Amino acid sequence: MKKLVLTIAIVLAASPSFAISRLNPLSMTCQSARAAIHNQGAVIFRWTSPRGLPLYDRFVRNSRFCDANEYAEWKNIPTRDDRSCPVLNCQNIDNLDGTFFVPNHSL
Numbered sequence: 507m508k509k510l511v512l513t514i515a516i517v518l519a520a521s522p523s524f525a526i527s528r529l530n531p532l533s534m535t536c537q538s539a540r541a542a543i544h545n546q547g548a549v550i551f552r553w554t555s556p557r558g559l560p561l562y563d564r565f566v567r568n569s570r571f572c573d574a575n576e577y578a579e580w581k582n583i584p585t586r587d588d589r590s591c592p593v594l595n596c597q598n599i600d601n602l603d604g605t606f607f608v609p610n611h612s613l
Contacts, residue, residue: 526550526564531583536591539583543593544613547571551583565593568612572596578611 531539531551543549548571552562569578579597582590594613602608 528552528562531585531591534585536585536588539585539591540593540613543567553584563595565595566613568594569596569608569610575599577602577608579609580611 526548527542527546528550529539529542530553532553534542539551543565544567548564548566550562550564552560555561563581563583565581565583566572566578569576572578573596575598576596577599578594579601580592581595582592585591594611599608
């Protein structure tokens with residue numbers, strides 16, 4: 507039992523940490539929000555809607571940062587200087603409605 511626990515501890519310590527940044531886009535310019543996504547590959551943006559509801563989602567550099575059944579599609583988010591900053595968000599491939607072409611957008 508001790509060997510198992512020690513082995514698991516070693517494996518967990520040796521594996522890289524895949525932490526994802528959580529940022530508030532309302533405190534950033536559109537350009538800096540897009541740069542954060544581009545530099546890190548994927549980030550989570552959290553902000554408050556005009557109604558006071560908390561909103562959050564994961565935004566990516568391109569489809570390579572999405573799951574196998576997803577693709578990157580444009581979505582607008584609010585930033586400090588732009589109410590509709592275009593960034594990429596993973597969408598389910600079923601949303602394409604039978605289209606043979608999967609978009610290959612990149613930030």
